[in-house]
Amino acid sequence: ELKVEQNPLFLSMQEGKNYTIYCNYSTTSDRLYWYRQDPGKSLESLFVLLSNGAVKQEGRLMASLDTKARLSTLHITAAVHDLSATYFCAVDSNFGNEKLTFGTGTRLTIIP
Amino acid sequence: DVKVTQSSRYLVKRTGEKVFLECVQDMDHENMFWYRQDPGLGLRLIYFSYDVKMKEKGDIPEGYSVSREKKERFSLILESASTNQTSMYLCASSLPYGQPQHFGDGTRLSIL
Numbered sequence: 001e002l003k004v005e006q007n008p009l010f011l012s013m014q015e016g017k018n019y020t021i022y023c024n025y026s027t028t029s030d031r032l033y034w035y036r037q038d039p040g041k042s043l044e045s046l047f048v049l050l051s052n053g054a055v056k057q058e059g060r061l062m063a064s065l066d067t068k069a070r071l072s073t074l075h076i077t078a079a080v081h082d083l084s085a086t087y088f089c090a091v092d093s094n095f096g097n098e099k100l101t102f103g104t105g106t107r108l109t110i111i112p
Numbered sequence: 113d114v115k116v117t118q119s120s121r122y123l124v125k126r127t128g129e130k131v132f133l134e135c136v137q138d139m140d141h142e143n144m145f146w147y148r149q150d151p152g153l154g155l156r157l158i159y160f161s162y163d164v165k166m167k168e169k170g171d172i173p174e175g176y177s178v179s180r181e182k183k184e185r186f187s188l189i190l191e192s193a194s195t196n197q198t199s200m201y202l203c204a205s206s207l208p209y210g211q212p213q214h215f216g217d218g219t220r221l222s223i224l
């Protein structure tokens with residue numbers, strides 16, 4: 001059974017600082033997704049990482065994938081308040097059936 | 113932009129009732145999904161569908177069924193609602209082969 005763990009679960013950080021959210025998963029997979037959820041809103045796709053060593057960047061967010069370590073990171077650079085949200089990683093089961101297993105999410109709060 | 117529309121944002125029902133949650137997408141996506149989201153548990157997959165009249169069980173299908181009679185519409189049915197089905201329900205759709213899922217705004221369902 002595929003398990004996906006995120007840490008930390010809660011993160012409070014000051015504006016301007018850098019930090020990293022970690023996503024570990026338990027079985028082989030070549031596809032990993034990052035989503036963002038604002039309070040009371042639905043999930044928005046941020047990144048799709050499709051191979052070992054993949055790195056994608058959008059603004060102050062950068063995601064990477066190490067399939068050998070079964071680890072993805074979401075790095076936040078010089079955080080700003082509007083990055084406050086809950087971030088989820090999700091992993092494809094690798095059985096070709098499009099089924100995703102989600103982590104429990106990291107609630108990020110950026111303090112001015 | 114992809115639009116995934118869920119029929120209700122908030123719904124209150126009584127135990128034992130049969131409950132229908134409707135989801136419609138407008139981008140001709142093959143795949144559709146139903147999740148429930150609970151605090152501390154992330155998103156858990158209930159059912160998904162690759163095509164019209166096709167359905168696959170997710171991780172927590174007990175107490176639920178689904179229907180997909182048309183490509184754009186995927187319905188979740190609670191056969192006999194119970195209080196432990198009080199939750200936020202999210203519908204999603206996607207193109208095949210690992211494309212990211214697009215989510216609706218969710219239905220917050222309370223079973224009294």
